Amino acid sequence: MKTKLYLIIVLLIIPIISMANIPIDSTKTNGKKLFTVVLDAGHGGKDPGKYVANTKESDIALKVVKLLGKQLESHRDIKIIYTRTKDVFVGLDQRAAIANKAKADLFVSVHCNAAAATSAKGNETFVLGLHNNAANLEVVKRENSVILLEENYEEKYAGFNPNDPSSFATNLMIQEEYLDNSIELAANVQTKFDKDLKRKNRGVKQAGLAVLRLSYMPSVLIETGFLTNKEERTFLRSKSGQKKVANSIYNAVLDYQKNRDVNLFEVEEIDTSNVVLEPVANNTIYKVQISASGNKVETKSYNFKQLPEISREKEGGIYRYFTGNFSSLKPASELRALAVSKGYTSAFIVVYENGIRRRL
Ligand SMILES: [Zn+2]
Known part of the structure; x- marks a missing residue:
């Protein structure tokens, strides 16, 4: 009787196990590897990010990320993973862990900027910087400070001082590998913003941002505009503004992906025509x-x-x-x-x- 019961249980379990092995995205693949993009809406929950005139950075980031995700999801060869889809708190280490676990091809973090001077404006995209840079320290402090809200942050981020990016002990050698690709994506984003938004282009910058340090793939952090600037705040609050921002990032990601596809078949060539090869x-x-x-x-x-x-x-x-x-x-x-x-x-x-x- 007992043996029969076991047999029934086993027979019931087998189909469940084999079903679990079917990838959820099997309909999307077409035999081609999915290009996986992790979309990270900055802040959330107990951490609203910058909060100016009833406008929360966490809200705008989430809205932009959702619009962006929807556009990218329409491509069958692109898989989107969100670090959050609701107004909840997610630690910086968790965000990076989600991306690392998914072995993502790209990590895109969306934020809004702030400055003491209300005249400050424009957009900028960060890639990981390996040394301290006084000019970017304000952004670094603000975007890293969320760590202080996390429980046991001293343990989790062993020895990390959010105000001093150089104190972060991670395998920088690994991330160096991804820097060129990160810069390429960041440059794409800034180029699209320049063309579509016609706002001040503050360029591609490097800084010791924790979320970029912890994710082992090409990663960028986009500051979509200044909430402390009235005109940009109004723009970022508006549905049309959010759509424009999302659309620019969308086109930047597609351009980046296109180049990756090409590189699969072509050996990367470097134009060395400018190099004077002296007989040294x-x-x-x-x-x-x-x-x-x-x-x-x-x-x-x-x-x-x-x-x-x-x-x-x-x-x-x-x-x-x-x-x-x-x-x-x-x-x-x-x-x-x-x-x-x-x-x-x-x-x-x-x-x-x-x-x-x-x-x-
Ligand atoms: Zn932020």
């Missing part, structure tokens, strides 16, 4: 990358704060700008310091070995 020992060239953006700018010194020997390379929809061209590291380090002092605070050295560029 071991064929190594050092340059300093000063910026990367969607905009094509003439490689004239006066366009780059009088820095010398400007060169440009196009890759994956963005332009990278370099200064200098040396066969040894020392003058490149000195030029990097000069570039930083002139305001290119995230400038870094790249090295070309036999025409192949890598970040130093």
